[in-house]
Amino acid sequence: MNNNFGKHFNITFYGGSHTESLGVIICGVPQGLQLSEADFEADLARRRSGAKGTTPRREGDVPHIVSGVEGGITTGGKLEIVFYNENTRSGDYDRLRKHPRPSHADLTARHKYGEAFDLRGGGIFSGRMTLLFVAAGVVAKKIMGRATFSSRIVEIGGCRDAAQFESVVSAAHQSGDSVGGVIECTVTGAGRDLGEPFFDSVESIASHLLFAVPAVKGVEFGSGFEGIRLRGSERNDRIINSDGTTATNHEGGINGGITNGNPIVVRVAVKPTPSIALPQQTYNFDSQTVEDLIIGGRHDACIVLRASVVIEAVMAIALAELKLSL
Numbered sequence: 001m002n003n004n005f006g007k008h009f010n011i012t013f014y015g016g017s018h019t020e021s022l023g024v025i026i027c028g029v030p031q032g033l034q035l036s037e038a039d040f041e042a043d044l045a046r047r048r049s050g051a052k053g054t055t056p057r058r059e060g061d062v063p064h065i066v067s068g069v070e071g072g073i074t075t076g077g078k079l080e081i082v083f084y085n086e087n088t089r090s091g092d093y094d095r096l097r098k099h100p101r102p103s104h105a106d107l108t109a110r111h112k113y114g115e116a117f118d119l120r121g122g123g124i125f126s127g128r129m130t131l132l133f134v135a136a137g138v139v140a141k142k143i144m145g146r147a148t149f150s151s152r153i154v155e156i157g158g159c160r161d162a163a164q165f166e167s168v169v170s171a172a173h174q175s176g177d178s179v180g181g182v183i184e185c186t187v188t189g190a191g192r193d194l195g196e197p198f199f200d201s202v203e204s205i206a207s208h209l210l211f212a213v214p215a216v217k218g219v220e221f222g223s224g225f226e227g228i229r230l231r232g233s234e235r236n237d238r239i240i241n242s243d244g245t246t247a248t249n250h251e252g253g254i255n256g257g258i259t260n261g262n263p264i265v266v267r268v269a270v271k272p273t274p275s276i277a278l279p280q281q282t283y284n285f286d287s288q289t290v291e292d293l294i295i296g297g298r299h300d301a302c303i304v305l306r307a308s309v310v311i312e313a314v315m316a317i318a319l320a321e322l323k324l325s326l
Contacts (some may be wrong), residue, residue: 017121031076137313178276201257222252
């Protein structure tokens with residue numbers, strides 16, 4: 001099983017949703033960056049549950065820096081950050097080994113890793129693991145210096161009116177269902193010349209990581225799919241000065257796989273939470289028939305509400321990987 005990514009900003013995940021602890025090991029962090037546990041709090045807080053429509057499971061998500069920092073300064077050695085799971089109810093998941101959830105990883109995990117594989121809380125397939133992306137992203141943002149990362153939810157449950165998002169989520173939650181959505185992330189100040197043509201393009205590296213985030217099912221840069229409905233004369237970005245600033249940004253800040261200095265814009269589609277309260281028909285290995293499954297447990301009605309900071313973190317990791325390769 002490969003829980004490792006990156007040649008220059010190398011991250012390795014360990015643990016799971018209901019293990020005693022989970023953590024990330026980062027290699028390639030430059031010496032001399034200021035870093036303390038307090039630096040993680042702002043982004044970790046954005047990921048925590050608590051808002052209407054998010055899971056009732058509340059974790060402290062307190063980061064513990066095990067190695068790689070001395071006196072608040074990175075040493076250049078292996079950086080390890082660990083978190084402890086303190087609010088688990090593993091019994092909710094025992095029966096899912098025999099009666100796998102629709103559109104979840106229960107069945108693929110069974111086929112690939114065997115019946116004994118740890119599926120408590122979804123195991124390594126759980127959204128709980130995105131905590132580690134956020135932690136690594138905090139470090140990556142420091143490497144990216146003055147680059148700024150921002151994100152916004154542009155669609156929930158087919159609705160693009162932000163004023164209606166809360167009611168859309170509430171309606172799904174009250175009916176025992178879930179909704180997905182779209183997150184747009186913008187990176188400004190990343191600079192030019194990051195990325196290479198073909199296999200190490202900005203889009204290739206970023207998409208690799210974005211699709212590693214549980215529930216992400218689509219990625220587009222710039223005007224993406226909407227842009228194909230335009231003619232070339234409408235979509236082409238006019239260059240208006242010697243720095244490469246463009247009048248429009250249909251390319252999303254990337255040409256030929258390389259950043260052009262304009263804002264990097266990416267949109268990510270996040271599917272509805274597959275764990276819902278409504279009965280669902282799915283195969284039962286014990287009875288060898290298709291029958292109703294009522295999942296139970298504690299789940300988000302809308303993962304999107306907590307995912308914006310995760311998408312920012314992943315973009316920071318991808319860009320740090322490319323920046324350190326220069």
